[in-house]
Amino acid sequence: MSGPGKGPDEADEGQCDSGIESWRSLRSLPEPPLSPGPADAGPPRPSEQDGGERADSACGASWLGPGGPEARLGPLGPQQLEALTYISEDGDTLLHLAVIHEAPTVLLCCLALLPQEVLDIQNDLFQTALHLAVYLDQPHTVQALVQKGASRTLQDRHGDTALHLACQYQHLDCARYLLEATSDRGRNQHHHPELQLQNWQGLACLHLATLQRNRQLMELLLQNGVDIDIQEGTSGKTALHLAVETQDRALVHFLLRAGARVDARMHNGCTPLHLAAGRHLSDIAATLCQAGADSLLRNVEDETPQDLAEDPLTLLPFDDLKISGKPLLCTD
The missing domain is CATH 1.25.40.20 (Ankyrin repeat-containing domain)
Incomplete structure (x- = not known):
């Protein structure tokens, strides 16, 4: 996710997006063997939206239930397999790019077909797809990734977990989905180890929420067992x-x-x-x-x-x- 024209060691500190220049590559990939209905169509791509506004990806958990992509996808051909294993020059997988460019059909295909380990691949900035979904404030994408088993404890190059980013940027809905995944097992730090993790500045999620003076986030963290x-x-x-x-x-x-x-x-x-x-x-x-x-x-x-x-x-x-x-x- 480094900027155009920068070397591998010259990543802009302010950048949190990657693969923007890879959109042409993403669009050139073969279409997944799906026949999506209206609900699967998703929002227009960034290049097709008026005024550059970003819409939510709407990739809800309903994708993952009976009759979802697993039931409709046939055997993969060589082109489909090559597309699913695509990695950009910034280390982004197809899953990263699907989140960045808000391509819900591609995201659906990835979640249905890719093995568990692929969900947690980190790009050159050590960001997973879950980090990007939180940064871009895509709560339903966060929900889908967490339900598929994406790790919530992996840290990016600044030591931030996905929950750190949710607190730093005050994305309350993303934080809710990150924390509710294990609510059936009890709400405490044992089941939410990310609540105890510090980033490279030594800050835990509660510290970030406090510095942002966001009481809703602080209440959410406290309800889920933060010390x-x-x-x-x-x-x-x-x-x-x-x-x-x-x-x-x-x-x-x-x-x-x-x-x-x-x-x-x-x-x-x-x-x-x-x-x-x-x-x-x-x-x-x-x-x-x-x-x-x-x-x-x-x-x-x-x-x-x-x-x-x-x-x-x-x-x-x-x-x-x-x-x-x-x-x-x-x-x-």
């Missing part, structure tokens, strides 16, 4: 620490009501109250104190929240929140 006090990997902050750093009092209150530990400690011993006091966020500090925060706990520098509140020069060392790599300066 509300899970620590991120760089400094040991919990979601409550991050909520304080976003200076969102309502979000802090939400996490406290949901059971967040008010005196959770970072690796340096700081509690959320330390952060609120260090940033002189009096309203948030009051909310934490009302929830029982201990104002006398000491961090590794032997400082209490009271010490930080009394010394305005302590503001800067705690001002470490960054967005897109740039520091976020706190203001009164």
Whole structure:
């Protein structure tokens, strides 16, 4: 999924799509031996849509039931077999391309005929078809892939699982389909290991949802058994620490009501109250104190929240929140 004209080591950091230049190759592939009805026709291809708008692929789970493609496909000929094993110069399989270009009939054929292992092939950016379906906000494609057994724990080049992407880009419906697949086995971290995985920045899904201030996503993760006090990997902050750093009092209150530990400690011993006091966020500090925060706990520098509140020069060392790599300066 690297951009045109770039070498293998020059992938644009902002790119999350691949195989766009492969559309001509995809269209030249032989048609699958299907006779789709109106429901299988799907939306127009990207090149045929007005104004470049993208429609949903509508590849729902109904494809996978009785009378689906398995019942209608005959033996594969050499051309069909070659088409199904196609791989682009970016490492995209036909399944990747079907998601990228929203070709539901091709996707249907792939899901019906390709073995389990093919669902989890990663392209040159370590993205699976499931990663792409989430990034492009195609919830029904996500549902179909998950029901066919696509892995939800594989990580892309940034360490993100499909659920990380759903939280980062706030694609709530995609997140629901990713998490509901094992709801019949119980909702806990044992059956949703992706809830515990950190990306290469040390962030778990709950941390991303918190930084986006998306309470619907946070509620969904909590309902499915995420540890509300899970620590991120760089400094040991919990979601409550991050909520304080976003200076969102309502979000802090939400996490406290949901059971967040008010005196959770970072690796340096700081509690959320330390952060609120260090940033002189009096309203948030009051909310934490009302929830029982201990104002006398000491961090590794032997400082209490009271010490930080009394010394305005302590503001800067705690001002470490960054967005897109740039520091976020706190203001009164």
